[in-house]
Amino acid sequence: MHLAHLRLRDFRNYPRLDVDFAPGFHVLLGDNAQGKTNILEAIYLMATLRSFRGVGGSQMVRHGQKGYFVGGKAVGQGEHEIKMYWSTAERKLSLDNQPVRKLGDYFGALRVVIFCTEDLQLVKGPSRARRRFIDLLLSQTYPSYLPLLQRYAQALRSRNALLKQRTPDDAALESFSNELVKLGNEIIRMRVELIPKLSPLARLAYRRISNDAEELRLEYQPSVKKDFVVELAQSRRREQTYRSTLIGPHRDEILLQLNDRSAAQFGSEGQKRTLAIALKMAQAEYLTGIHGSAPILLIDDVMGELDVKRRSGLLPLLERAHHTRGQVFMTCTEENWPRELGRDLQRWEVKAGALKKL
Numbered sequence: 001m002h003l004a005h006l007r008l009r010d011f012r013n014y015p016r017l018d019v020d021f022a023p024g025f026h027v028l029l030g031d032n033a034q035g036k037t038n039i040l041e042a043i044y045l046m047a048t049l050r051s052f053r054g055v056g057g058s059q060m061v062r063h064g065q066k067g068y069f070v071g072g073k074a075v076g077q078g079e080h081e082i083k084m085y086w087s088t089a090e091r092k093l094s095l096d097n098q099p100v101r102k103l104g105d106y107f108g109a110l111r112v113v114i115f116c117t118e119d120l121q122l123v124k125g126p127s128r129a130r131r132r133f134i135d136l137l138l139s140q141t142y143p144s145y146l147p148l149l150q151r152y153a154q155a156l157r158s159r160n161a162l163l164k165q166r167t168p169d170d171a172a173l174e175s176f177s178n179e180l181v182k183l184g185n186e187i188i189r190m191r192v193e194l195i196p197k198l199s200p201l202a203r204l205a206y207r208r209i210s211n212d213a214e215e216l217r218l219e220y221q222p223s224v225k226k227d228f229v230v231e232l233a234q235s236r237r238r239e240q241t242y243r244s245t246l247i248g249p250h251r252d253e254i255l256l257q258l259n260d261r262s263a264a265q266f267g268s269e270g271q272k273r274t275l276a277i278a279l280k281m282a283q284a285e286y287l288t289g290i291h292g293s294a295p296i297l298l299i300d301d302v303m304g305e306l307d308v309k310r311r312s313g314l315l316p317l318l319e320r321a322h323h324t325r326g327q328v329f330m331t332c333t334e335e336n337w338p339r340e341l342g343r344d345l346q347r348w349e350v351k352a353g354a355l356k357k358l
């Protein structure tokens with residue numbers, strides 16, 4: 001899969017950009033604050049409908065403008081034309097010139113995996129960061145997952161709103177509980193299936209980058225231990241105190257362990273960083289296995305941060321993406337430019353919101 005064309009209008013520091021990208025390895029070179037990461041952000045946005053920087057639409061609109069446009073042509077099994085427009089007044093998303101109605105179908109058009117400094121949150125951050133990682137991966141794998149997640153979130157919001165009332169209506173509560181349990185059990189089932197497949201891939205990736213230092217293990221710790229219905233009913237008293245739903249997949253955790261100890265609690269900074277990259281490598285490997293073609297890899301700065309040993313662990317993944325006619329976009333400044341990357345690179349100079357082929 002590759003992105004053949006990217007078009008930006010008033011996105012971040014790009015007034016307008018139209019650029020063709022061949023498959024292969026692209027390096028975006030430039031000084032700080034020129035717009036390298038903004039390119040990756042735009043590509044990630046098209047693929048996932050959110051910014052990997054965790055910001056909303058208004059921050060991505062070029063200062064002084066009303067809205068941004070991001071569009072592109074994704075080439076995989078078929079070709080897809082993506083167009084998105086965002087302003088405070090209006091949002092539009094189209095795939096092949098048809099407005100997107102089912103988000104689940106949309107997610108297959110462009111698949112990406114990003115490597116960025118924010119990844120450290122996967123290890124250090126709250127469980128929400130890890131759930132989001134798993135949810136994105138499942139959305140990139142099954143068209144049914146995202147709609148399921150959205151319906152669950154809706155049921156949860158309604159149920160929580162009801163719990164905030166002084167005397168919640170029993171019948172209404174029961175109906176939202178039923179909905180929550182039905183959708184929640186399906187989410188749990190899909191997460192239960194995924195983790196044992198992802199864990200060995202992450203372990204292997206971790207080994208490659210750390211030279212067999214420690215054993216990595218992912219463990220799914222669902223909030224529901226056995227029976228959602230029973231446990232939800234048992235939590236009613238505590239719900240009355242907290243006035244919100246305390247049990248369910250919105251409270252799940254994915255435990256990351258190195259040699260059977262929590263990485264968040266006992267890992268060193270270097271181990272945490274290696275672990276974060278290993279998770280992203282596992283995501284890429286998993287998607288490649290499922291779909292038979294590599295996702296587009298977006299690599300922001302991290303190569304410059306890694307020591308030579310860990311860098312060389314990442315190289316095989318990049319080379320494979322390269323040889324299978326996948327695509328890699330990597331940002332660097334001249335100073336942290338990794339020389340060992342080889343010859344077949346397409347180099348771009350990024351300067352003040354413009355791109356020039358070198």
Ligand SMILES: Nc1ncnc2c1ncn2[C@@H]1O[C@H](COP(=O)(O)OP(=O)(O)OP(=O)(O)O)[C@@H](O)[C@H]1O
Nearest residue numbers: 012013032033034035036037038059060061062063
């Ligand atoms: N909404 C916006 N409108 C206009 N310019 C913006 C907007 N948001 C960010 N910028 C500008 O974009 C530039 C930063 O772009 P980006 O983060 O892509 O830099 P970079 O090339 O990756 O730099 P670094 O090497 O420091 O990571 C800055 O000059 C910033 O002022």
Ligand SMILES: [Mg+2]
Nearest residue numbers: 036037301331
């Ligand atoms: Mg940057």
